[in-house]
Amino acid sequence: MDGNVYLGLWTNWSNGIIWGATLTTTRADGNFLIAFTGFLVPFVASRFWSIICLVFHTYFSTSEPRDAIYHQRQVILRNSSSPDSGLILLLRLFWAWRNTSKASKRSSRLLPIILLSICCISAFTVAGGLSSKISSAPGDKVLLRGDHCGQLQIPTNISDIPEVMSVLSERVMDAALYARQCYSANSSGLLDCDKFVVQSLPMASWDNNTACPFDEGICRSNTSNLLLDTGYIDSNNDLGLNAPEVERFAMRYVLQCAPLVTDGFTNEVVAQNKTFVTYNYGPRPNRSGEDDNSEDFTKEVETLSSQYPSDLIATDSVLNYQLSVTKSKSIDGNFQINQSDFDPIPQLFRSNADLTLIFLSGNGVRFFEPMDDDWYRATLTTGDISFVQTQGNVSSYIPAGAASPMGCLEQWQWCNSAYPRESGCGPLASKLDSLFGAAPMFNLTENELNFGDINSATAAGSRLYWITSMEAMDVDTVRTVLSELGATSLSSQSSLIQGIQYPLPQNQWQLDVTNWFNIVLATIQAQYVFMALGDPDLEQFEVFPSNDAERQLCSSQKIRSTSYTSFSLFGLLFTYITGFLIIIISFVFEPALAYVQKRRKCRDYASIEWSTNAALQLHRLAQEELGIGTWSGCTDIVPVTKEGDILATLDISDLEHPVYYPPGDITRDKSKARSSIGVISMDNVESANENSSVQDSTNAQTIVGDDMDENDNSESERDG
Structure with missing residues (x-):
């Protein structure tokens, strides 16, 4: 049966012309298509996330001074490759700032992106699960050729x-x-x-x-x-x-x-020295044309005594009921002699139905207990039944009629x-x-x-x-x-x-x-x-x-088969067309935006920030701040140095605070390395101002705090 299945496109009309469009393949080809679809969905998710990141990075971008949360969020949006990686980094950022002053207000700026990443993950997780449903479960419908x-x-x-x-x-x-x-x-x-x-x-x-x-x-x-x-x-x-x-x-x-x-519809007849019971519900058709009354009955069976002789072994395994069947066909509301076994009596004939009579004979079968069923009618008591290795015996019962x-x-x-x-x-x-x-x-x-x-x-x-x-x-x-x-x-x-x-x-x-x-x-x-x-x-x-x-x-003709896979063509086309559109848009969106800005000579801060927040550009900025390297491609994906330039290396003398140091300056101590990079920490501030009054230091910290609050308020208004 499975070898006659049609492979290719067809319409399963149970689902309509659109949803019923179906592609049937072999199981091997179907598994390959399912696997490829399973690979496509997470890739589409990553490309969709890149579009979201570009949109929101551009939306949040501003040339005004902002705090660390702003810049770290922008870096995450620029460099997270998937919604799950972005979510992890955003949650870590949220956690890192939990104990700072006004942490809830500052961290609340992360919540919209966190929720968006969760929604994105959820949507594509569901899409990944549903992608397997474009192929129905094994045993689904296929079409025979x-x-x-x-x-x-x-x-x-x-x-x-x-x-x-x-x-x-x-x-x-x-x-x-x-x-x-x-x-x-x-x-x-x-x-x-x-x-x-x-x-x-x-x-x-x-x-x-x-x-x-x-x-x-x-x-x-x-x-x-x-x-x-x-x-x-x-x-x-x-x-x-x-x-x-x-x-x-x-x-x-x-x-x-x-x-x-049966009362009034039975007779006993003797034929060839054997007694039979005839049932008279209509004569058999006399197709020979001779006047023969031997068929003036519906069915004949052996008498009850013949079916249950005295020497019958009650537990004979070959004993079984006997069924006799005879039919009567109706055409144009009349008895059809050519297709019927008997001509039913008026009490049984129905002009709007075909009639079948079924005769059940006990044929030696004994009943373990009496049964007053209208058809079996096992109500006559006969000999006892006993079993080897079982004590006692019970009466058995046989049908009330032949x-x-x-x-x-x-x-x-x-x-x-x-x-x-x-x-x-x-x-x-x-x-x-x-x-x-x-x-x-x-x-x-x-x-x-x-x-x-x-x-x-x-x-x-x-x-x-x-x-x-x-x-x-x-x-x-x-x-x-x-x-x-x-x-x-x-x-x-x-x-x-x-x-x-x-x-x-x-x-x-x-x-x-x-x-x-x-x-x-x-x-x-x-x-x-x-x-x-x-x-x-x-x-x-x-x-x-x-x-x-x-x-x-x-x-x-449709059947169900586990040897083939049937795909919803609508599901396939929707999945692949939508997926490829997202992929194309994700790769075209950024260069198209840059091209338009270049043509109009209106490249703004947001696009420059997007370019420079890329991981390789951030690396360039760190190196270039030390005055190291002659760089080109400073707004491209990959910046490059002049051939032969040697870049700064990590100073890990403080494992909790690694910094870059210029090449050839290995003996420099940690504080010198920090000052050469231009990093200002609270330790540096205290060291540099150890002769300043406590009041000056307090004023400086108050000014910094006020600036941060202003940034928070401005940022919150923008997020809103």
Whole structure:
């Protein structure tokens, strides 16, 4: 299945034309694209931060004297390469000035940039996480190519029947396994339930207290019968046929079942010295044309005594129930003899549904305790059951009759989603009548919707015909499911061990019917995928699409696969276009601004400060202040000296206060090195003014403090 996936661009119409634009790649290519996207996001974050730094550095820039916090903030804005590195430096700057006078007022100037860096980090962290979401989780939807699309049909040569039927039987058994694992709330999870676009088709209604769907008196209960209804199943969202709203269809499947009474509908007959019980709910069709009353019954089974002989070993592991199934089809509201197994009596016949009768026989199975279920009816006491290594014994129970019949009505409905539900649906009816009744909704007449006519006048008509051809195989019916699976379709099998049926719920028959319903739904899910895949080994038995509308339907099947990666094209384009725009702007903004200023001959203080606050320019300023080096490129990114110039080296005689000293002046002491650089500390001030009065020193400090306050006020007003 995975080998038929379409690689490239397509539209997932479940998400619309914009959000649904999808790129499907192999898993290896997808991992590479995810990794590259993961690398791109932090790089874009760093370039976005550089734009912010340039804007705010320019905004804060002023030629008026400012304190250390101002200059240190400007240096950080100029030299931090990413929002996280900028945040760390800003927090350290904030912490370093925490104990100074008016620290809160001065440090508050850092808060806007700190908050901005936090917002930037948060935004790009979220963006980095979301970037992985442009690729949906493993198992997301992919599109099948439909290169071998075809529908399996019944062969015209009877010798080919076994080959086709074995494939259909295998598909039904696979559907049963899938339904048991993926439709159950108590699934063990051993099977892969992530192949179809939805794990299970919806069940809109599960009503176990409905009235008898047949004439009153023929059901064992008039109030405790079962109705199951899928509601409207969308061809795109539920079945995976990828199409816009106007090209979709919806289907509905309804199943009603009720155990039937047997009094007045049974006879005992003897054939070949053996006694049988016949159930008379309608005669079998007499297709031979001869007057033969031997088929004037619906089903015959062995008597109860034959199923439970006296020498039967109660714990025989091969013992199991026996299910017998017979169907009656309705077309144009009438019994269809050519496609039916029996002609139902009036009490059972419904003109708007297909009828299936299921007969359950005990066939030697004994019940561990009595069971008054309307279908199992294990109420007759029989011999005791004992076990090796277990003390004592218990009575066992067997069914009250040779067979217990149940009647099930199946109905379908088809809708053209291009129209409102009220006016775009055909009747809820038997399978064939539902398709023929929906023909006008798809711009067809009932006569045009013929199994032999593969050409339809419209695209909508072609879609309905293609569906009708698939439904002609009748795989998705209770009769087909039970004919293939037999007693293994019963959910009671889970507690049937060595011919002994251990305790079951009193509504076990309803659980069995629900399981059949789920298997039918799993079969519906699978048959659309099988249609798109086709079977190269059975091409001689397949019908292929004959027009563009049918071919489009073949190439529109979605599944889920872990072998491929599907990306949101909108997410990819948004991520990469936005990212590359930010990158381009970040590299172009500064030189473009400098070019404009140069052309207009209006280069201002802010741009000069931006240039000189770069790390290499600050290094130049420190060296040049010592009179060392002949420098050029003093407003470029990288300043250079005259070839052969030797620069100052660090004096680390005071490890807590390293300074530069000129080359060739190694013996100079620390205080001399400091004074030559022009550094004025409080120690220098006290040393230089040791003969000054205390009052002069106090006045000097007061003046400095007043200047700092004025700077704070001016800076705060600018930040505001």
